[in-house]
Amino acid sequence: MSSIAFVLQKIRTKSPLVHNITNYVVMNNTANALLAVGASPVMAHAIEEVKDIVTISSSLVINMGTLSEKWVESMLMAVQQAKATKTPFVFDPVGVGASAYRTAIAQKIIETATPNVIRGNASEIMALAKVTNSTKGVDSTMDTKDAIEGATLLAQKLNNTIVISGETDYIITGDNISKIENGSPLMAKITGMGCTATALVGTCLGVEEDIHLAATVAMAIMGVAGDLAHEKSAGPGSFQMNFYDSLYELSPEVLAEKVKTNA
Ligand SMILES: Nc1ncnc2c1ncn2[C@@H]1O[C@H](COP(=O)(O)OP(=O)(O)OP(=O)(O)O)[C@@H](O)[C@H]1O
Ligand SMILES: Cc1ncsc1CCO
Numbered sequence: 001m002s003s004i005a006f007v008l009q010k011i012r013t014k015s016p017l018v019h020n021i022t023n024y025v026v027m028n029n030t031a032n033a034l035l036a037v038g039a040s041p042v043m044a045h046a047i048e049e050v051k052d053i054v055t056i057s058s059s060l061v062i063n064m065g066t067l068s069e070k071w072v073e074s075m076l077m078a079v080q081q082a083k084a085t086k087t088p089f090v091f092d093p094v095g096v097g098a099s100a101y102r103t104a105i106a107q108k109i110i111e112t113a114t115p116n117v118i119r120g121n122a123s124e125i126m127a128l129a130k131v132t133n134s135t136k137g138v139d140s141t142m143d144t145k146d147a148i149e150g151a152t153l154l155a156q157k158l159n160n161t162i163v164i165s166g167e168t169d170y171i172i173t174g175d176n177i178s179k180i181e182n183g184s185p186l187m188a189k190i191t192g193m194g195c196t197a198t199a200l201v202g203t204c205l206g207v208e209e210d211i212h213l214a215a216t217v218a219m220a221i222m223g224v225a226g227d228l229a230h231e232k233s234a235g236p237g238s239f240q241m242n243f244y245d246s247l248y249e250l251s252p253e254v255l256a257e258k259v260k261t262n263a
């Protein structure tokens with residue numbers, strides 16, 4: 001079995017507990033996607049329990065889509081605990097750059113504990129690269145390719161993996177750049193597909209120690225499930241429903257066969 005297929009196989013056999021502190025908009029979509037693929041999601045943000053939940057989880061997902069002060073406290077506590085317990089964690093810097101507050105919180109999270117993976121769209125990754133790589137500016141257009149230079153610098157500076165999602169996904173670790181060229185334009189017409197991608201990265205981190213491989217497989221699962229759902233769907237509504245079914249039905253063998261990648 002290929003290494004990509006084997007990661008999906010491990011999700012099915014181990015059903016990792018994935019701790020999500022995510023936004024109000026996507027909590028339900030994200031939990032359903034993780035259940036469909038074979039993981040066990042838990043959404044928990046109360047400051048009183050966040051440390052306990054990190055400790056029992058296989059991985060942590062931090063998503064700053066709908067920030068507020070109390071949640072930020074919980075996020076910081078969670079990432080500190082993840083660092084202490086060596087629990088892998090992925091960060092989704094939703095809308096970083098759109099407000100000074102979002103930018104400050106994204107920086108604070110990254111400074112508190114380095115995420116193993118950061119996943120964002122091209123403009124988010126570029127905004128983050130711009131504030132983090134203070135010696136080098138990056139372009140202001142929003143094409144995924146333009147974000148690669150910034151992402152590469154960011155990945156080197158943080159010594160982690162950066163994922164840029166879009167029509168083509170780029171997974172960047174050091175000099176290694178993997179690409180995934182599956183998926184559907186309908187994925188950008190449903191809220192929270194990016195958040196789902198991030199939560200799938202968290203899921204793969206829960207079963208696979210090779211961080212670059214885990215992030216690549218997560219984007220491969222998104223893309224291939226997106227292709228399969230696209231064939232059956234008339235628009236965003238049916239796509240969302242079919243996407244869950246595709247995640248549920250996707251076999252490790254079909255994933256390996258249909259993924260379009262250089263990895
Ligand atoms: N035009 C496209 N063709 C193929 N796949 C796409 C396309 N646009 C987005 N995707 C896929 O959709 C998923 C979400 O990526 P996207 O870049 O849209 O995230 P996002 O902007 O953070 O989304 P959101 O904030 O709504 O959650 C990824 O798996 C990506 O590969
Ligand atoms: C629409 C939206 N607003 C804040 S979070 C979110 C979900 C997509 O990230």
Ligand SMILES: [Mg+2]
Pocket residue numbers: 094095120121194195
């Ligand atoms: Mg997003």
